[in-house]
Amino acid sequence: MSESFRQAAGRKVVSRATAQQLGTVSHLLVTADGRRVAAVVMGKGKKASLVDWSQLTGFGTDAVMVGDEAALRQPADAREHAAAEGKLELIGRRLLSESGNELGTVDDVTFDPASGALEALHGGAHQVAADAVLGAGSYAVVVAASAGAV
Amino acid sequence: MSVVAWLIVAVVVIVVALVAFVVIRRRSRRGGVIATPSRKGTPGATGRTTGDPKP
Amino acid sequence: MTLLMTASEINGLPVVTVHGGEDVAEVRDVLYDPAAGRLVGLTLNKRGFLAGRCREVLPAESIHAIGRDAVMVVDDSAMVEPDAAPQEMAHPPANRNVLGNDVLTESGVSLGTVRDLVVVVGGAGEVVGYRIDKADGRPGYIPLPAQLAVSGSALVVPEVTESFVTDDLVGLGAAVDSFRARLGLP
Numbered sequence: 001m002s003e004s005f006r007q008a009a010g011r012k013v014v015s016r017a018t019a020q021q022l023g024t025v026s027h028l029l030v031t032a033d034g035r036r037v038a039a040v041v042m043g044k045g046k047k048a049s050l051v052d053w054s055q056l057t058g059f060g061t062d063a064v065m066v067g068d069e070a071a072l073r074q075p076a077d078a079r080e081h082a083a084a085e086g087k088l089e090l091i092g093r094r095l096l097s098e099s100g101n102e103l104g105t106v107d108d109v110t111f112d113p114a115s116g117a118l119e120a121l122h123g124g125a126h127q128v129a130a131d132a133v134l135g136a137g138s139y140a141v142v143v144a145a146s147a148g149a150v
Numbered sequence: 151m152s153v154v155a156w157l158i159v160a161v162v163v164i165v166v167a168l169v170a171f172v173v174i175r176r177r178s179r180r181g182g183v184i185a186t187p188s189r190k191g192t193p194g195a196t197g198r199t200t201g202d203p204k205p
Numbered sequence: 206m207t208l209l210m211t212a213s214e215i216n217g218l219p220v221v222t223v224h225g226g227e228d229v230a231e232v233r234d235v236l237y238d239p240a241a242g243r244l245v246g247l248t249l250n251k252r253g254f255l256a257g258r259c260r261e262v263l264p265a266e267s268i269h270a271i272g273r274d275a276v277m278v279v280d281d282s283a284m285v286e287p288d289a290a291p292q293e294m295a296h297p298p299a300n301r302n303v304l305g306n307d308v309l310t311e312s313g314v315s316l317g318t319v320r321d322l323v324v325v326v327g328g329a330g331e332v333v334g335y336r337i338d339k340a341d342g343r344p345g346y347i348p349l350p351a352q353l354a355v356s357g358s359a360l361v362v363p364e365v366t367e368s369f370v371t372d373d374l375v376g377l378g379a380a381v382d383s384f385r386a387r388l389g390l391p
Contacts, residue, residue: 032224032225033224034226093226096221096226096274096275096277097272098223098269098270098277099270099272099277100218100221100270100271100272100273100274100275100276100277101272101273101274101275102273102274102275134223134224135222135223135224135225135226136226137222137225137226137227138226138227138228139219139221139226139227139228140221140226140228140275141226142221142222142223142224142226142277145270172255175255175257176254176255178257178258179233179250179256179257179258180216181216181217181232181233181234181235181248181250182216182234182235182302182304183212183213183216183234183235183237183302183303183304183321183322184234184235184236184237184297184298184301184302184303185237185238185239185301185303185355185357186236186237186238186239186245186293186294186297186298186301187293187298187301
């Protein structure tokens with residue numbers, strides 16, 4: 001059963017140790033190569049915190065479970081700070097082919113909640129398999145030229 | 151002139167200066183299409199070019 | 206299919222990294238070698254509404270692709286310090302902008318003024334011709350091998366060029382081929 005970034009937004013983040021809600025999912029940060037979910041981002045701006053994908057004990061349909069509150073951390077590097085500002089959010093990002101032509105904007109992204117691996121990007125008339133993604137940044141998600149409309 | 155009139159003049163001057171700054175700055179960003187001088191020993195497709203320094 | 210683009214469509218395009226999705230610069234000048242008929246490279250502005258000139262330049266060999274919406278590079282390392290670039294790129298001559306140049310035949314008749322440069326999209330950045338504004342105000346296209354000389358104020362073309370001026374981009378492709386044949390070029 002695959003999950004989507006749109007469905008995941010707003011989901012509760014709950015501590016397994018205390019059963020307390022620690023926050024809600026703001027968005028999911030992907031790795032720079034655009035192939036996997038790197039972390040769950042909660043909140044925005046100065047109040048933002050991250051949970052690394054490896055720290056999750058489960059990505060359920062109703063809640064995202066983490067070990068305890070210690071799993072939450074502040075953004076560390078430049079990419080994570082940009083993510084905290086919401087600049088790397090995939091949804092709404094430009095979809096650009098490696099030949100320099102715009103294909104549209106990303107509407108939604110599906111991923112495997114068990115592994116965090118991305119499955120496909122959906123944008124307008126295009127559906128791009130995740131293995132065609134070459135890079136994801138603040139300006140665009142770049143996909144291989146061969147990855148046209150599926 | 152009253153204080154209000156002076157204020158209005160000051161605001162107009164500042165706005166004009168800002169607009170001029172933005173226009174000049176934007177214009178300085180405008181690029182061109184530049185023909186590079188061909189290197190010595192590599193004559194043009196038809197063998198002649200002008201604009202190169204004479205040896 | 207061969208896609209043609211004009212150089213002023215490339216001016217101002219963002220430069221985007223393939224393996225990062227970041228816009229690292231935008232195109233300022235398009236530099237080309239009129240003798241070789243190919244792009245030499247691009248000079249850059251920083252990104253941002255009022256940002257200034259970018260020190261680094263982008264040699265044609267480092268361009269991954271030029272598209273309708275962006276110039277793609279593999280990563281940051283595609284942009285090099287001027288010292289590391291070919292000399293004509295490091296210090297682009299300011300007085301050799303061809304846009305607005307007068308197009309003169311050898312006998313001194315003006316065919317119009319240069320409006321733009323026509324470039325093949327993708328590949329090695331081949332330059333195929335000029336778009337001109339003819340004396341009557343209508344657009345025309347001149348195949349690149351026609352030029353005898355380029356100076357930054359005028360373009361001198363052979364007498365026979367006049368018969369190769371086409372009215373549209375589609376005609377330009379055919380004109381380039383027949384013009385080369387006429388001049389005995391490969």
